[in-house]
Amino acid sequence: MALSITLPTSGKVRNHWQSLYSILRELYGYDFNDYADASMTRRIVRYMELNKIRTSSELCDKLINKRMIIQDFVNDVTVNVTEMFRDPEFYISLQKNVIQSLNNLPYIRIWHPGCSSGEEVYSMAILLYENGMLENSMLYGTDINTEVLSKARKGIYPLRNMKEYTSNYIKTDAKYSFAEYYTASYDAAILRAFLKRRTVFSKHDLVTGVVPDEFNLIVCRNVLIYFNRDLQERVFKLFCDSLYLGGFLALGPRETLLLSDVNRRFELVDKKENIYKKIK
Ligand SMILES: C[S@@+](CC[C@H](N)C(=O)[O-])C[C@H]1O[C@@H](n2cnc3c(N)ncnc32)[C@H](O)[C@@H]1O
Numbered sequence: 114m115a116l117s118i119t120l121p122t123s124g125k126v127r128n129h130w131q132s133l134y135s136i137l138r139e140l141y142g143y144d145f146n147d148y149a150d151a152s153m154t155r156r157i158v159r160y161m162e163l164n165k166i167r168t169s170s171e172l173c174d175k176l177i178n179k180r181m182i183i184q185d186f187v188n189d190v191t192v193n194v195t196e197m198f199r200d201p202e203f204y205i206s207l208q209k210n211v212i213q214s215l216n217n218l219p220y221i222r223i224w225h226p227g228c229s230s231g232e233e234v235y236s237m238a239i240l241l242y243e244n245g246m247l248e249n250s251m252l253y254g255t256d257i258n259t260e261v262l263s264k265a266r267k268g269i270y271p272l273r274n275m276k277e278y279t280s281n282y283i284k285t286d287a288k289y290s291f292a293e294y295y296t297a298s299y300d301a302a303i304l305r306a307f308l309k310r311r312t313v314f315s316k317h318d319l320v321t322g323v324v325p326d327e328f329n330l331i332v333c334r335n336v337l338i339y340f341n342r343d344l345q346e347r348v349f350k351l352f353c354d355s356l357y358l359g360g361f362l363a364l365g366p367r368e369t370l371l372l373s374d375v376n377r378r379f380e381l382v383d384k385k386e387n388i389y390k391k392i393k
Contacts, residue, residue, distance in 0.1 A: 123157050130157065133169055136176050143257065144320045145190070147344035156190040163189070178306075184260060192339065193261050195229040196277065197236045197270075201284035203334070203365055204240060208285075211361050212244050215329055221250040224328045224355065227336030228254030231265025231312070231386040237332065238308045239294055243287075247311055250282055255317035255325065265314045268304035270295075275302050319348050324355045331356060334365030349373040353391065362389045 117164060130145075131151070137143045151201050157172075175182055198204055215221050221241075225234045234254040241247040256262050279291040282304075295302040304376045315327055319336070331352050352362050353375040362370065362379065364387035370376050379389035 117327040126199065129169065130154070132173050133176070136173055140177065140180075142390075143187065144318070147320065147341050147347075148339055149341050151213065152192075152339055153190065156192070158250070160186060160189040166288065177254075183320055187258055188260055191258050193229045193258060195232045195335075196230040196274075196281060198278060198281035198285055199233065199236075199334075200365060200386075201281050203236045203363070203386050206234065206383045206388060207240065208244075210382045210388055211330060212246070214359075214361075216244065216246060218329060219249065221246060221330070222328045223250060223327070223330045223332065224332045225252065226252045226256075226317065226323065226331065228262075228265060229258070229315070230258050230261045230270075231268065231314060232270070233332065233334070234265065234312055234314075235268060235308050238311060239282075241311075242308070243289065247307070250311055252312045253325070253328075254312060254314045256314075257316065257318045259316055262314045262316060265312075265391075267300055268309050270302050270304075272297055272300045272302045319351065320344065322351055323349055324351060326355065327357050328355055328360060329357055330361045330363065332363045332365075334363070335367060337364070337368045341343075349375050353378055356391045358391055358393070360391050362391065363387070364389075 117227055134144070134146050137145060157169075161167070161169075161172055166175065168392050176186065223237060225237070228234050233256055234378050238247060241250050241252075254262070254265055256265075275291070275295065275324070276299075282291040284386040293305075294308060297303075319340075333348075333352065337348060340348065349370060358363060361382065365369065366386060369387050370379060370389055377392050378391060378393045382390050
């Protein structure tokens with residue numbers, strides 16, 4: 114379907130969605146103002162095409178008058194793609210550079226902001242378990258999307274995904290069998306209960322700037338790429354405030370702290386995987 118909206122060229126794109134962003138913020142508490150313009154526009158237009166909505170004002174009317182569509186809208190504009198042991202080299206680096214330092218602590222608190230449906234959190238639980246550290250750890254997964262969070266709490270994933278997750282796991286130089294961590298039931302893989310016991314999943318919006326607590330490790334991968342520079346900077350400050358001194362920030366291969374003001378408070382631990390240690 115051809116949409117009747119004519120999108121302005123970059124720079125003015127944000128103005129185009131101004132009314133939409135106001136409705137989302139004022140009626141529903143979602144603030145997308147400082148998300149990267151290009152990817153937001155792509156996602157919104159895709160939602161409009163799928164739902165045969167022709168103009169941005171028609172979309173605004175729908176969001177005002179049909180409140181139940183908000184969850185669908187949020188599902189479509191937030192990118193929730195994730196995997197277990199995504200980017201296996203990242204886990205090799207965590208094992209080498211982070212896990213051993215955390216092993217000296219009596220209690221370990223780990224935060225995964227933007228955890229989506231939880232696969233990254235459970236991968237971390239497996240890593241901790243294999244190092245004998247799961248029982249004295251607590252893993253907090255947060256996201257703005259409540260639908261993915263309920264999937265995360267269940268820890269049940271499509272069985273067809275296990276082939277890829279097993280292959281990722283093997284690439285982390287794993288010593289065990291990935292099949293030990295789930296039971297298959299029809300077309301579902303149910304993660305073993307001991308992996309879930311040390312996890313808590315709750316709604317948290319990085320835009321609000323609220324520090325949820327203090328942590329020894331924050332893992333935030335494939336989330337900041339959707340934010341503009343201003344918001345990225347605010348979130349880096351939030352991460353810095355949420356880490357204990359000596360704590361680690363792990364951003365993965367796609368995001369860097371190097372251009373941030375808070376960079377001076379961190380020491381680089383792994384350049385490729387963007388892992389940092391808070392030193393002041
Ligand atoms: C691509 S997923 C990343 C999942 C996982 N970290 C990974 O790398 O596999 C991005 C997640 O960020 C979440 N997200 C987007 N904006 C957010 C915000 N303001 N606060 C918290 N989470 C957010 C989305 O809902 C989505 O689940």
